[in-house]
Amino acid sequence: MKLNNRYYALLCGLTFVSLSCAQQTLEVLEPWVRIPPPGMNMLAGYGEFTNSSNSTIELVSAQSENFKSISFHISEIVDGISKMTKLESVLLRPGETARFEPGGKHLMISTPQYDERPEQVQIEFLSVSGKRYQVNFVFLNSEP
Amino acid sequence: MRIYHELNMKPLHLISVAITALLIGCYQSEEPVTTKTATIVNPPIPLAELSLVQHNGTAFDHTTLQGKWTLMFFGFTFCPDVCPTTLQLLALSLQKIEQSGIENAQVVFVSVDPERDTPERLEEYLAHFDEKFIGVTGELTDIESFTQSIGVVFAHNSLDESGFYAVDHTTVILMVNDKAELGGISSAPHKWEDIADDFMTVRAQ
Numbered sequence: 268m269k270l271n272n273r274y275y276a277l278l279c280g281l282t283f284v285s286l287s288c289a290q291q292t293l294e295v296l297e298p299w300v301r302i303p304p305p306g307m308n309m310l311a312g313y314g315e316f317t318n319s320s321n322s323t324i325e326l327v328s329a330q331s332e333n334f335k336s337i338s339f340h341i342s343e344i345v346d347g348i349s350k351m352t353k354l355e356s357v358l359l360r361p362g363e364t365a366r367f368e369p370g371g372k373h374l375m376i377s378t379p380q381y382d383e384r385p386e387q388v389q390i391e392f393l394s395v396s397g398k399r400y401q402v403n404f405v406f407l408n409s410e411p
Numbered sequence: 412m413r414i415y416h417e418l419n420m421k422p423l424h425l426i427s428v429a430i431t432a433l434l435i436g437c438y439q440s441e442e443p444v445t446t447k448t449a450t451i452v453n454p455p456i457p458l459a460e461l462s463l464v465q466h467n468g469t470a471f472d473h474t475t476l477q478g479k480w481t482l483m484f485f486g487f488t489f490c491p492d493v494c495p496t497t498l499q500l501l502a503l504s505l506q507k508i509e510q511s512g513i514e515n516a517q518v519v520f521v522s523v524d525p526e527r528d529t530p531e532r533l534e535e536y537l538a539h540f541d542e543k544f545i546g547v548t549g550e551l552t553d554i555e556s557f558t559q560s561i562g563v564v565f566a567h568n569s570l571d572e573s574g575f576y577a578v579d580h581t582t583v584i585l586m587v588n589d590k591a592e593l594g595g596i597s598s599a600p601h602k603w604e605d606i607a608d609d610f611m612t613v614r615a616q
Contacts, residue, residue, distance in 0.1 A: 301491075303495075304488075304495070304538075304539030305536075305539065306536070309491040310491055344582055344599050344600075347582060347583060348566075348579050348581055349493045349579060351492065351493075369496040370493055370600060
């Protein structure tokens with residue numbers, strides 16, 4: 268059975284929910300990383316991050332054994348000019364959703380560490396309070 | 412530190428061009444032509460002379476544009492978000508344009524980061540989106556001359572801790588007619604269907 272992009276990303280997001288810590292606090296729907304052109308070391312990751320807990324979550328970093336570094340960025344168009352700015356953290360109040368999408372907030376992912384690109388990669392997010400959240404991102408060519 | 416690659420750093424220059432073109436168009440056109448999002452430049456504005464290099468090593472100048480209708484976008488291959496997103500949209504737009512029977516359409520990606528974007532790198536990068544895409548690079552001063560002449564601005568940011576630098580750049584897609592004249596301007600946010608439809612509208616002028 269061939270899954271289309273949307274269902275594949277959704278499946279991985281749900282997989283994350285079931286695999287994450289018993290206290291389900293951060294949900295990520297349709298997490299995906301854009302398949303990079305050959306030789307490209309800069310990638311972007313996207314997804315819909317929802318804080319389903321009763322307390323604020325402030326994500327301060329992200330890491331993966333598959334990449335050298337991951338940081339939070341936002342692309343904005345100001346006076347017709349695209350600017351990319353690093354975000355020091357991503358704050359999610361209880362019930363709040365942050366959408367990481369092309370042309371907006373995104374994970375800036377640098378330098379793959381794998382020889383052959385896997386179908387999906389796990390990225391771990393760290394909150395300011397020290398909680399860790401693992402999310403599986405699938406590689407896709409375009410938005411699910 | 413941001414080094415702006417335009418003599419007078421006028422971020423609104425392109426908007427001024429667009430508004431001027433729109434006003435001229437209003438006076439000249441009896442029945443205004445409707446586009447979805449793009450601004451029609453009427454009369455079209457001839458592009459300045461340019462001397463750049465295509466990804467295959469050959470010259471990129473007016474002769475590359477003449478006889479073709481061109482969608483032109485500016486960016487850099489290290490751009491992780493906006494550039495690949497836009498190039499993917501352009502690939503879909505070009506497909507739709509070609510499916511409508513137009514055979515002389517092309518997409519040109521002009522690098523605003525020539526130091527990293529060699530012809531070889533552009534070729535490998537663009538083939539990921541569409542092997543027909545034309546990558547253009549060259550000497551920084553030549554790229555500056557060209558972008559300044561059409562109101563496109565870009566600025567190299569300083570290095571971050573990992574040695575990466577981003578380039579701020581204009582996100583418009585220019586529609587260039589078969590006489591190497593600017594005939595339309597599509598501003599972000601872009602939708603591939605709108606780009607294709609507006610391109611065909613501009614072409615029909």
